[in-house]
Amino acid sequence: MKSIEVVAGIIFFKNQILCVQRPESKHQYISKKFEFPGGKVEPEETKIEALQRELLEELNIIPAIKSLYLTVEHTYPDFKVTMHGFLCEVDSKALSLREHISQEWLKPEELNQLDWAAADIPIVQKLQSNH
Numbered sequence: 001m002k003s004i005e006v007v008a009g010i011i012f013f014k015n016q017i018l019c020v021q022r023p024e025s026k027h028q029y030i031s032k033k034f035e036f037p038g039g040k041v042e043p044e045e046t047k048i049e050a051l052q053r054e055l056l057e058e059l060n061i062i063p064a065i066k067s068l069y070l071t072v073e074h075t076y077p078d079f080k081v082t083m084h085g086f087l088c089e090v091d092s093k094a095l096s097l098r099e100h101i102s103q104e105w106l107k108p109e110e111l112n113q114l115d116w117a118a119a120d121i122p123i124v125q126k127l128q129s130n131h
């Protein structure tokens, strides 16, 4: 089975976190799910470099990347993902949604209102237990 390494930004503006919705996909289990923005780490790139690149590409933002929060391993029916979630901060909510179909800024305790990609659930749970 294919394995991918992914970085994702848990982006805070004050006490709210950016949640973005994936477009429709042939993989039903990730189609239209909410996630933390990011993407695959390319060869020759550090995780931080990959996250900076993806956030600029997907949202046109340059957040302050603070620290690694949680690494999750999840096996979907077609591939295995290792996802590193990094705490990030922005000082404005301004962004351009270039790949996702919607966005929400939610407080940690509100995150379970959304339908998350399965790999994100441990990160959502940790954020909810720490608020």
Ligand SMILES: Nc1nc2c([nH]c(=O)n2[C@@H]2O[C@H](COP(=O)(O)OP(=O)(O)OP(=O)(O)O)[C@@H](O)[C@H]2O)c(=O)[nH]1
Binding pocket: 004, 006, 007, 008, 030, 034, 035, 036, 037, 038, 039, 040, 041, 054, 081, 083, 117, 118, 119, 120
């Ligand atoms: N970015 C991101 N991807 C996630 C999360 N949770 C999760 O399961 N994934 C999965 O990890 C993979 C990341 O791929 P991607 O499509 O976002 O990455 P990318 O921008 O590099 O893709 P590309 O191949 O189209 O250039 C997707 O299969 C996605 O479903 C998440 O919170 N953020």
